Amino acid sequence: MGRFDKYMLQQLLMLFGFFSLLLALVFWVNKAVGLLDWLMGDGQSASTFLRLTLLSLPTILVNLLPIAAFAAVVYVTNRLSSESELVVVQAAGYSPYRLARPVLIFGIIVGLMVAVLAHFLVPMSQRELDLRRAEIAQDITARLLTEGSFVHPVKGITFYVRNITAAGELEDVYLSNSREKNQRQSFMASRALIVKDDTGPMLLMFDGMSQTYEIAEQRLSVTRFDTFTYSLAGLLGDTQTQPRSIRSTDSLTLLMASPALEAELNRSPMQIVAEVTQRMNKAVQGVVICLVGFAALLIGGFSRFGLWRQILLAIVLLVIVKSLDNSFGGAIDRNPGLWPLRYLASMLAVIMALGLMWKAGHPRLRRRKDRAAGEMPT
Known part of the structure; x- marks a missing residue:
């Protein structure tokens, strides 16, 4: 050169x-x-x-x-x-x-x-x-755990948590599911934890109540509970591994x-x-x-x-x-x-x-x- x-x-x-x-x-x-x-x-x-x-x-x-x-x-x-x-x-x-x-x-x-x-x-x-x-x-944790804000991970789902402690405990939790045409569900709990299970992440709630509203019959059912487990797998939408x-x-x-x-x-x-x-x-x-x-x-x-x-x-x-x-x-x-x-x-x-x-x-x-x-x- x-x-x-x-x-x-x-x-x-x-x-x-x-x-x-x-x-x-x-x-x-x-x-x-x-x-x-x-x-x-x-x-x-x-x-x-x-x-x-x-x-x-x-x-x-x-x-x-x-x-x-x-x-x-x-x-x-x-x-x-x-x-x-x-x-x-x-x-x-x-x-x-x-x-x-x-x-x-x-x-x-x-x-x-x-x-x-x-x-x-x-x-x-x-x-x-x-x-x-x-x-x-x-990543359900990043999508749901936002203190003091109502989040909507998928259409029809609303989630709220007032505070998250240093130990990872959720305080004052609210969860609403309105994806069903004939039914509306909501859950309120003073404390909750997110745990993993074979079927996916689970929301373990303590000292709260659940409300189910039947739209066709216009009937509201209220159930109080000490502990209640709710599957969060549905909140993730379609999470199948892409080819x-x-x-x-x-x-x-x-x-x-x-x-x-x-x-x-x-x-x-x-x-x-x-x-x-x-x-x-x-x-x-x-x-x-x-x-x-x-x-x-x-x-x-x-x-x-x-x-x-x-x-x-x-x-x-x-x-x-x-x-x-x-x-x-x-x-x-x-x-x-x-x-x-x-x-x-x-x-x-x-x-x-x-x-x-x-x-x-x-x-x-x-x-x-x-x-x-x-x-x-x-």
Whole structure:
């Protein structure tokens, strides 16, 4: 690797780190707001919030790293052009294809990072995230034990506790169940404990009473008790363990999937191939959009006013490539047998980059056109 290649690659990596951090913070804050709302509503702690947000980072990074790489390439190329460094290197005999070598190396580095994320880290984090969400859904303590507040863990259930002692004893408990159409139940107790049983968590109440109101007969029954046990399993809603999803399964396992795993994932072999292809294409796009951004700025030459037109062209080309990729992705979702179309947008991006580099390597054609336009009679 030549000295110029090392210099440009160093600049690209440095700006790539900056843009990645900036975009990650923006996306992380946006995702964290909704997550914080959900967790605080269920009475979870700040450590749980931090753990879940960290688990969501791989999913965020796999989508923003190619965009950060594109921004780094455009920024570095524009700066090298405005400071005449590209002009000096081109005068030394570097062709556009030779100038693209550090950009290609940089794109491969980004592509490898995206591949590791897409094929392994994102499925691992998604699986762990699913497990943590299931644990939170089954955490009856966090969902019910909020002092001095009426909580509604599921529709039709209201729970209130005035105070929770250091020993974990609940004082002045109220529980209302209005899920039945023809019956309303409510329980009041001076003390209560939450204990675990084979059938699930149980609310053990002391010194209280229960009220049952029959709506059809308009009859109220009151029963006083010294001790009463009420199952809280129904308050959790549907807490069955969710089956493994295709998003939480790494690509190596998907490619070696047995019929039993295909049945668990509820996916056909063609759908599995389409999923692995989508992950691979994310890594490929990390390479090709870097080349597109570099080639679009390379055709501008030197300008003291900057390459704003070429930057705009690079952004337009990026939008075209991503729009085509999304369109092909929708078609593949409807018909997984079309999975080869996943690479079509990336191939088009490569053709764009090569065409722009060829144009940058033949400036005489542009000069001839400009000269012919200037010599036209008026």
